[in-house]
Amino acid sequence: MLKSSFSKGIIEAGCDEAGRGCLAGPVVAAAVILPLRYRHKLLNDSKQLSEKKRIQLRKDIEKDALAWAVSFVDNNEIDKVNILNASYLAMNRSVDQLKTVPELLLIDGNRYKPHNDIPFECIIKGDGKYLSIAAASILAKTYRDEYMIKIGKQFPDYQWHQNKGYPTAIHREAIRSIGLSAYHRKTFRQLPEQLELFEG
Numbered sequence: 001m002l003k004s005s006f007s008k009g010i011i012e013a014g015c016d017e018a019g020r021g022c023l024a025g026p027v028v029a030a031a032v033i034l035p036l037r038y039r040h041k042l043l044n045d046s047k048q049l050s051e052k053k054r055i056q057l058r059k060d061i062e063k064d065a066l067a068w069a070v071s072f073v074d075n076n077e078i079d080k081v082n083i084l085n086a087s088y089l090a091m092n093r094s095v096d097q098l099k100t101v102p103e104l105l106l107i108d109g110n111r112y113k114p115h116n117d118i119p120f121e122c123i124i125k126g127d128g129k130y131l132s133i134a135a136a137s138i139l140a141k142t143y144r145d146e147y148m149i150k151i152g153k154q155f156p157d158y159q160w161h162q163n164k165g166y167p168t169a170i171h172r173e174a175i176r177s178i179g180l181s182a183y184h185r186k187t188f189r190q191l192p193e194q195l196e197l198f199e200g
Contacts, residue, residue: 012105013067013095015106018137022185023175029071029073029140030094034061043057043060046127048128054142072144073090104120106126109123159174
């Protein structure tokens with residue numbers, strides 16, 4: 001059972017991102033403030049849930065949350081600032097959009113770069129420990145998947161409706177045969193042979 005809070009009696013926002021390891025598309029982050037002592041028997045880390053359950057849980061989260069926000073940082077911005085900084089940027093933008101100001105941020109992972117004075121705790125595998133982080137992981141994942149399916153209709157060869165921009169064999173084969181789209185991250189190693197070129 002995931003925990004409803006890290007501290008007692010203060011407003012916490014769980015934060016998580018999706019899409020860091022992708023070759024194409026944005027990195028998307030969410031911030032979620034759930035009610036104190038919130039409970040939901042199905043809410044869990046988005047990676048542990050089916051797509052159908054994630055979509056259903058997204059509706060519950062958006063209905064039950066005291067505040068929530070989702071932010072996108074596109075591939076061009078990722079190429080400018082690098083993926084780690086883009087992830088921080090997406091999280092910070094989500095926190096800024098919350099209609100309630102949190103007193104503590106619960107960050108999934110072991111690193112974070114804040115841009116304000118809100119205290120934070122980095123929690124490794126936090127999406128499997130705290131409900132608010134799990135909720136943020138679900139929003140980030142579902143909004144990003146929805147976006148990748150939408151833009152994938154312009155570029156069916158990459159099969160983004162299935163791989164969502166991750167480096168699958170089909171995605172890489174399409175890159176090899178037709179090249180990169182406007183949504184690909186140009187600073188990422190798109191194909192394994194690129195490493196051979198750099199080492200040669």
